[in-house]
Amino acid sequence: MIRPTQVPMREQDPKARVHNFEEVPFGYTPEEAVSEAERCLQCKRAPCIQGCPVNINIPKFIREIREGNFRAAIRTIKETNNLPAICGRVCPQETQCQAVCTLGKKYEPVAIGRLERFVADWEYEHGVELPEVGKPTGFRVAVVGSGPAGLTCAADLRRFGHAVTIFEALHEPGGVLMYGIPEFRLPKKIVRAEIENLLRMGVELRCNVVVGRTVTIDELFAQGYHAVFVGSGAGLPKFLGIPGENLIGIYSANEFLTRVNLMRAYLFPEYDTPIKIGKVVAVVGGGNVAMDAARTALRLGAERVVVLYRRTEAEMPARREEIHHAKEEGVEFEFLVNPVRFLDSSGRVSGVECIRMELGDPDESGRRRPIPIPGSNFVIPVDMVIVAIGNDPHPLVPRTTPGLATTKHGTVVADEDGRTSREGVFAGGDIVTGAATVISAMGAGKRAARAIHQYLLTKYGHAPVQGA
DSSP: OOOSSOOOOOBOOHHHHTTOOSOSBOOOOHHHHHHHHTTOOOOSSOHHHHHSTTOOOHHHHHHHHHTTOHHHHHHHHHTTOSOHHHHHHHSOGGGTTGGGOGGGGTSOOOOHHHHHHHHHHHHHHHOOOOOOOOOOOSOEEEEEOOSHHHHHHHHHHHHHTOEEEEEOSSSSSOTHHHHTSOTTTSOHHHHHHHHHHHHHTTOEEEOSOOBTTTBOHHHHHHTTOSEEEEOOOOOEEOOOOOTTTTSBTEEEHHHHHHHHHTSOGGGTTTSSOOOOOOSEEEEEOOSHHHHHHHHHHHHTTOSEEEEEESSOGGGOOSOHHHHHHHHHHTOEEEESEEEEEEEEETTEEEEEEEEEEEEEEEOTTSSEEEEEOTTOOEEEEOSEEEEOSOEEOOSHHHHTSTTOOBOTTSOBOOOTTOBOSSTTEEEOTHHHHSSOOHHHHHHHHHHHHHHHHHHHHHHHOSSOOTTO
């Protein structure tokens, strides 16, 4: 008889974890993983594969777990996914592969993400197998950005046999995986291990290189690169544009999380990069970044954290799991409210004035549009605010690349396979779509790698390029 509910994953107690940055879920034991794998119906049509942006053969790897062949399971996953330990932790499986799981029509869907995490962690404990690298082709490809799109594209290009160099603007690679996602949700050792595997495959990495300033894309071509993939993400924070937003104590979520994660403020005084935390912190927004910022502020000593969101909980784009964890840890929520100005006390923020909202007809996102209720203004006293309402692509690369078309939102125009208006330049991930998920960026990186491979063979032929 099929178990109707997923095998639960053990977690840190909320009262304990709110005082540390250790990972919240502990992961499955082998026995738990096998038990969960036994719930899979092994559908012949397998809608879960179509629901996965990188098309992992999900029934196959779950069957291998069920049979206790964990090595075979991770090999199956890595046929299409180069970052399984990361995806198993932060990928929104509940809206992708698990959303179309046949078992989910009657019971809880198979916990595909938890099983992916299990075999990825198992491999790290028992020895990582690197994917096979193709014979050298003589072609050189530059990858701009070391986030999920860039890492995936680089790995697949190496598997085709191309020489790949990643250019990263910051001092440590990983992009949003390093600076945006907190340690308690994605341990940095996991990201570093995945990147180390990429380097062992022969990918070259150059940090502290700001493409568009240190070197331009035109100069990369002049240096002998045959194609360029732009995966520079969306790291330019959006702001509310209301009075008082420049007061001391108001951060963008981008700055706040970067200082905590990449600069290790959470390890003060071991790392001398502290960040001042208010007693009462307001977080504006309803996505995963807002949840990350709110939960991080609590761990750094805030006495009270309040999330301000202009719609209801049902419309929040954050994962249900992240909202649940935030509530368990003591984060408060004010729904149907929107800030209209910040209050000033000697140059520091002392409060946020909000207006209450009601939901009208759906907007272009499909969610009901929030409408202000006249005369409903009220004030919440705070001494710190984190604005987490999204990010835009940084304009540096498009502005310094002649002939590269962009949209009115600043994203690079590219087709499904990442081809841009500039020959030899491909793009994918948040720089094309705007802020999205890790796995969607990875899917874009994979498609672009295939397109780059075809482009190189078509333009230059199968023989190695002389002098490359």
